[in-house]
Amino acid sequence: MTTTHLNTPEQILQHTFGYSAFRGPQQAVIETLIGGKDALVLMSTGGGKSLCYQIPALARSGCGIVISPLIALMQDQVEALRAAGVNAACLNSSLNFEQIRHIEAALLQGEMDLLYLAPERLLQPRTLQLLERVTIALFAVDEAHCVSQWGHDFRADYLQLSCLQQRFPQIPRIALTATADKRSRKEITDRLGLQQARQFISSFDRPNICYRIAAKNNPRRQLLQFLRAEHTENSGIIYCLSRKKVENTANWLCQHEFHALPYHAGLPAHTRAQNQRRFLREEGVIIVATIAFGMGIDKPDVRFVVHLDLPKSIEAYYQETGRAGRDGEASTALLLYGLEDVVKLNQMAANSEGSVEYKRQERQRLDAMLGLCEITSCRRYALLRYFDERLPTDCGNCDTCLEPAQSWNASQASTKLLSCIYRTGQRFGITHVIDVLRGGNTEKIRQFNHQQLSTYGIGKDFSAEEWRTIARQLVVRGYLQVNSEAYNALQLTEQCRALLRGEETVHLRRLPKAEARLENRRKHIIIELSGEDQPLWEALRDCRKQLADEHNVPSYIIFSNATLREMVTQHPTTKATLRAISGVGDKKLERFGEAFLSVLTNHPVLKKL
Numbered sequence: 001m002t003t004t005h006l007n008t009p010e011q012i013l014q015h016t017f018g019y020s021a022f023r024g025p026q027q028a029v030i031e032t033l034i035g036g037k038d039a040l041v042l043m044s045t046g047g048g049k050s051l052c053y054q055i056p057a058l059a060r061s062g063c064g065i066v067i068s069p070l071i072a073l074m075q076d077q078v079e080a081l082r083a084a085g086v087n088a089a090c091l092n093s094s095l096n097f098e099q100i101r102h103i104e105a106a107l108l109q110g111e112m113d114l115l116y117l118a119p120e121r122l123l124q125p126r127t128l129q130l131l132e133r134v135t136i137a138l139f140a141v142d143e144a145h146c147v148s149q150w151g152h153d154f155r156a157d158y159l160q161l162s163c164l165q166q167r168f169p170q171i172p173r174i175a176l177t178a179t180a181d182k183r184s185r186k187e188i189t190d191r192l193g194l195q196q197a198r199q200f201i202s203s204f205d206r207p208n209i210c211y212r213i214a215a216k217n218n219p220r221r222q223l224l225q226f227l228r229a230e231h232t233e234n235s236g237i238i239y240c241l242s243r244k245k246v247e248n249t250a251n252w253l254c255q256h257e258f259h260a261l262p263y264h265a266g267l268p269a270h271t272r273a274q275n276q277r278r279f280l281r282e283e284g285v286i287i288v289a290t291i292a293f294g295m296g297i298d299k300p301d302v303r304f305v306v307h308l309d310l311p312k313s314i315e316a317y318y319q320e321t322g323r324a325g326r327d328g329e330a331s332t333a334l335l336l337y338g339l340e341d342v343v344k345l346n347q348m349a350a351n352s353e354g355s356v357e358y359k360r361q362e363r364q365r366l367d368a369m370l371g372l373c374e375i376t377s378c379r380r381y382a383l384l385r386y387f388d389e390r391l392p393t394d395c396g397n398c399d400t401c402l403e404p405a406q407s408w409n410a411s412q413a414s415t416k417l418l419s420c421i422y423r424t425g426q427r428f429g430i431t432h433v434i435d436v437l438r439g440g441n442t443e444k445i446r447q448f449n450h451q452q453l454s455t456y457g458i459g460k461d462f463s464a465e466e467w468r469t470i471a472r473q474l475v476v477r478g479y480l481q482v483n484s485e486a487y488n489a490l491q492l493t494e495q496c497r498a499l500l501r502g503e504e505t506v507h508l509r510r511l512p513k514a515e516a517r518l519e520n521r522r523k524h525i526i527i528e529l530s531g532e533d534q535p536l537w538e539a540l541r542d543c544r545k546q547l548a549d550e551h552n553v554p555s556y557i558i559f560s561n562a563t564l565r566e567m568v569t570q571h572p573t574t575k576a577t578l579r580a581i582s583g584v585g586d587k588k589l590e591r592f593g594e595a596f597l598s599v600l601t602n603h604p605v606l607k608k609l
């Protein structure tokens with residue numbers, strides 16, 4: 001760093017980043033690196049991984065080299081660092097020759113604090129030769145799970161990063177990831193040669209995210225209700241399985257006055273880039289996307305993630321929902337799922353290319369995901385358990401905690417459904433079976449003479465929707481299977497015998513009323529500003545927006561919501577008191593302090609204390 005008197009980790013934390021204390025293992029990680037040792041950091045999203053390598057890079061002599069998989073991710077970090085007065089840059093293919101030379105010169109002159117690179121860039125002989133000529137503070141491998149061939153973020157270039165150990169044996173290395181599954185951890189240590197590294201494993205819990213999983217009845221209506229009731233002006237991500245559904249959903253939301261943009265691999269590159277940029281820069285933009293969208297989205301104030309289709313595994317679900325609430329503020333993950341999802345994913349797994357073993361594993365992951373959907377206990381407990389972590393108690397911030405799911409003895413209803421499937425010859429999909437149960441008068445019923453069956457009309461006591469829910473749960477519990485090779489016909493499994501003979505009972509989950517859930521949820525949203533604080537809050541946000549536009553950066557690069565909120569509650573009116581607000585470091589005070597102070601002094605303190 002250019003200012004040499006700031007060299008202890010605490011001083012850097014306070015003066016450069018404006019924070020008063022380290023979080024979790026940050027200090028221990030930082031000391032490990034400053035001591036010249038390697039570290040492996042597994043920390044949930046929003047946990048504060050970046051400071052773990054940024055501070056030691058500033059404290060040690062030389063430049064910190066950060067390897068990151070995506071340009072967007074690097075640019076965001078570099079902008080944030082520059083706003084805090086750190087000499088940071090990224091070397092990537094979007095730069096012209098002049099810009100590259102400029103960065104290289106700064107590096108050679110020892111003026112660079114942090115340099116971000118994509119792995120393929122780092123591995124070019126030219127780059128490695130350049131790095132051999134300069135003092136390097138450390139190597140940080142961000143998103144280290146990209147070495148994992150099992151994960152969906154696999155990057156072949158990451159595998160070659162093991163060469164750093166051979167070429168730069170004296171330089172400490174740190175690998176970081178938020179991926180919770182064990183297999184990836186082992187792969188990271190093995191592939192990056194970090195067997196000797198000190199491991200820092202924090203909880204993967206994301207307590208600020210409220211996990212909710214609901215049966216899909218009328219997804220559009222459910223989505224609209226959710227957005228209108230809880231997230232009218234917020235940024236969020238909505239995931240769909242197909243490109244077509246992405247576009248239809250985005251259009252439909254726009255017709256309902258939401259600011260929604262599509263994102264999928266089939267759109268022209270410039271449209272994709274533009275939509276992503278608007279999502280990052282503007283407030284209240286909803287992106288509707290296939291899973292192609294996500295990695296590299298460091299936007300801290302994503303308030304909700306909705307899945308309109310079932311994710312393939314708990315790993316994928318946790319990673320996708322994890323994009324909500326990086327800033328630590330209350331956020332929602334809502335998943336809507338139905339029988340058709342189960343059918344579709346089953347089909348995809350069956351038709352996929354892989355080996356028998358691969359398909360078996362896919363199937364297992366899907367089953368675990370379905371299990372999570374159907375449990376009647378705390379979702380978070382089950383989620384973390386899947387990643388070998390145990391919560392001491394139920395979380396109090398998931399749908400089942402907020403509104404305990406009722407289970408009911410569904411043996412009789414299940415028997416009716418199973419019998420009806422049996423009597424119709426196990427050749428039909430759910431819609432027809434329900435029509436028969438409810439005594440419908442469809443062409444298919446007449447064609448197959450199904451009004452003659454003993455099970456015709458015996459299920460009028462439940463709605464079609466309720467029957468679907470029952471069928472779905474019976475599939476998930478293994479009583480029924482869906483034959484994807486025969487028009488998704490429902491078929492009985494061996495497991496049905498005991499139930500049909502009346503020797504076994506089955507309890508199913510009954511969903512709570514949607515309105516009741518909302519009532520409960522409100523209590524869990526963190527304390528909001530009171531009405532009389534609103535004008536100041538809005539004025540501070542306007543000020544932030546103006547500065548952001550002026551500097552051509554997203555608002556959160558200027559100050560986070562938490563910092564603005566503290567300004568409202570503390571109401572500083574001098575530079576010294578403004579400096580005491582969390583997130584206000586020396587450089588930001590110098591650059592933005594006056595603008596915010598003038599807003600603050602123009603808003604007199606209203607009956608505080």
Ligand code: ADP
Nearest residue numbers: 019021022023044045046047048049050051326
């Ligand atoms: P991650 O990379 O683990 O997802 P970040 O490094 O982006 O998380 O940090 C998440 C947020 O927490 C950022 O806004 C960051 O500035 C903030 N943060 C990190 N460490 C601290 C700290 N010690 N005190 C206050 N805020 C912190």
Ligand code: ZN
Nearest residue numbers: 378395398401
């Ligand atoms: Zn819970």
